Amino acid sequence: MTAKLIQGYEVVIGFETHTQLSTHSKIFSRASTAFGAEPNTQACAVDLALPGTLPVMNRGAVERAIQFGLAIGAHIAPRSIFARKNYFYPDLPKGYQISQFEIPVVQGGSVEFYLGDEKKSVRLVRAHLEEDAGKSLHEDFIGQSGIDLNRAGTPLLEIVTEPDMRSSDEAVAYAKELHKIVTWIGICDGNMQEGSFRCDANVSVRKPGGELGTRREIKNLNSFKFMQQAIDYEVRWQIEQIEDGHAIEQATVLFDPDTGETRAMRTKEDAADYRYFPDPDLPPLVIASEWVARVKAGMPELPRVMAQRFASDYGLSDYDATTLTQSQEMAKYFEACARASGQAKLSANWILGELSASLNAAGLEIGHALVDSLQLAAIIAALHQGRINGAGAKALFKEIWSNEQERAGQASDAPAQIERLIRDKDLGQMNDSGELEKIIDAVIAANADNVAQYKAGKDKAFNALVGQAMKATKGKGNPAQVNELLKKKLG
Template sequence: MQWEIVIGLEVHTQLSTQSKIFSGASTAFGAAPNAEACAVDLALPGVLPVLNRGAVDRAIRFGLAVGAKVNSPSIFARKNYFYPDLPKGYQISQYELPVVEGGTVTIHVGEMEKTIRLVRAHLEEDAGKSLHEDFHGMTGIDLNRAGTPLLEIVSEPDMRSSQEAVTYAKMVHSLVRWIGICDGNMQEGSFRCDANVSVRPHGSERLGTRCEIKNLNSFRFLEKAIDYEARRQIEILEDGGTIQQQTRLYDPDKDETRAMRSKEDAQDYRYFPDPDLLPLEIAESWIAKAKSGLPELPEQMRVRLEREYGLSSYDTSALTADREIAEYYDATVAKLPSDPKLCANWIMGELPAYLNDEAKSFDSCPLSPVQLAQLLMRIKDGTISGKIAKEVFKQMWSKAAQTATAWKNRDSKLDDNLADQIIESQGLKQISDSGELESLIDGVIAANVKSVEEFKAGKEKAFNALVGQVMKAARGKANPAQVNEIMRRKLEA
């Protein structure tokens, strides 16, 4: 039997506020256990929650970015369950009336474009954390995370493979960072996914019994967990068994999911409106202000880059994968609008290679777009070859890195001429004088009679070997296009 995998994701994004959603306690990562848990977070008697306006503002921005409806009013509810890291015995969340309803996210998998529908995005507080290591068989509770503001983004079960799910998760990750509502740090738990996975006979419209895989904090784990869980369910069904609705945990060491508990439904949580929090009214003026503050969104920028610069969909997708990359490209091509493709190639190739080696992001890149554009201008005007440009780039990177300052945080006018300084000081200018090149080529032809004869016999590789000898004689500084043209003219004469 052919099986179809059905996947829906719940993405938990930690909002980038400095304080928690219902208290003034800090959300900074890395403090000593329980150092950032105040009376409200601990649910001490008599305390009352006060909603963080910044968290609401970030939820509105997300809703606008995905074309969703921003509800007014929206209602905060109590989600009742008992767990050691939940001091109140309930979590303040949203259920019947979330702040964001509907919306879509468009993904590209290979040549296929697919729209993933969103059910909702609702505000809620995070729970604390149970620590099981180094406690001699006991469990420690750290409530620093309790009350941290989350926006839970819930998709419809529209994905049909782990590849689609990962692509969607990456798109949401990029979007929340792009609009500045979440730092997206998966290692610190700022962005994590729960995957609802089920299988059904191919062509069936009826959904299978789903299992939820909790707290996946890397895209690789998300892919592996979905693939394992789908195989597990298919094997059970093909053996005549039935799937139990469960909450499961992915173990990356064993590459398997295992049962945590039976999966609860909404009625098990006994949702009811929180009596301590009034309905959240969001004025149209607030929505309008949030809309005016949104940057150009990734999809809008992709369309613009294709229209204005004729870039391919592959190039535009890569350049808009991250807002820092997009801003860097825009700043570079503004200085060299005559060759947007050359700018794109270097920003997708040489730059990320150096950044990855040093574990840096584009935001902390030491080389400014102005400096890169100047280097590319020297390729464009024939001052240096592409090969020499890579050597110049290496030296530029080293010098720029000595400032220990990201390009955004310094006056680029102080070092705009870095490429020219290196080219001039080291005599790296390309040889473009036709008389000098003809002299070099004549010498190579005279010294390589065998290769000349092989070329005349139809062996094109011999031509490349002769050009290589010229470049060697010129120490890589000869203009390759001119060398090719003059060499071919002389040989064919």
């Protein structure tokens, strides 16, 4: 698909994502990585860079990098190098950051996702291990700043893409898919508010087919909503600058959600400015093929593999299968519902429709759904078997969702619970053709105008007659039977 042009310009976006790895201790020390501790209570001598201390590699961080590489189909380097990235900032105790430069641990790979119903793929350049810096705390009310080194040394996996994205919609879809992957395989908790998943967007514009434009890097985007707003503003700003005859200067910028604008923070550095060189305190990281094989054997079924299985085993569309694997909780809910009801497509429709709408309205994740998978399966089975109609199924769903007493019975036998509710709420579908015929005869007799309009070729009149018939059955009529009998009697 041709990239969407904005005022005759093509947008070019690449991402750098800092993913905080889910280890209990830091990448080069045994200090805790727990969030929310009092400032400077989780920084040991290694993190503070006291004289005589040496870094020791955290095996768990390496394993998580291997997991990610396997998840995206990348090359796991059998030998990678740690380097010193030199810059001076108050929250960087050593005066340099231990990172990887020339030979990263994860090389290549791609992330695939859907943008609407169009399949997209973003190529990755690399993913490398590094340590996080500390945090500067600015106390405006007393005019002072402090340094909290609790975060210093926290293990990060920096994931870098090629400049493959062409719109803010595509960038957000990529970021959501990446977020899904790292949380799915358990290498990151994905908490954007706590800084566990931080995205930097490199944005530039160019005339179609022209050379890449000068990029500006939007730092630390900590929500998908702000990510889209920041990119959209930056694109408009760059186009306006170029149209006014100004050159774009490479820079690092911040997004202000209060104003909806980006503002320059500093001129962007290039790699040469950091004076990278191999860290003499850390030997090369050697990853044997046997280690990779062990990690692979312990990996969960990946979302793209599960989506392919859902499509082949359950006859779902690629789009539905991909949507149902947005999280492990949703995938487990669907599979339990499909197996218990025997109706995969109906289960998918209900989960992506009624259930998702109810979750969104209540602000809940599917792991806290107020109708469990076996209850929904029992509703779907009753609907498929013709014991209730669509209206009755929705009424059952709403009754359980809104009734705390019914929800408390989730551990009981779901089919028995649904049968009781059908009986108690008088929701059973009317399938008796004789009884339906009497009702339809009465509806035809009472709606002569609609009958005449239908016979004159007005289809809307038929729908009105169906509505009257369903109303007369108190919503319990079998819709297919009602339609069939009406057409038969109207000739």
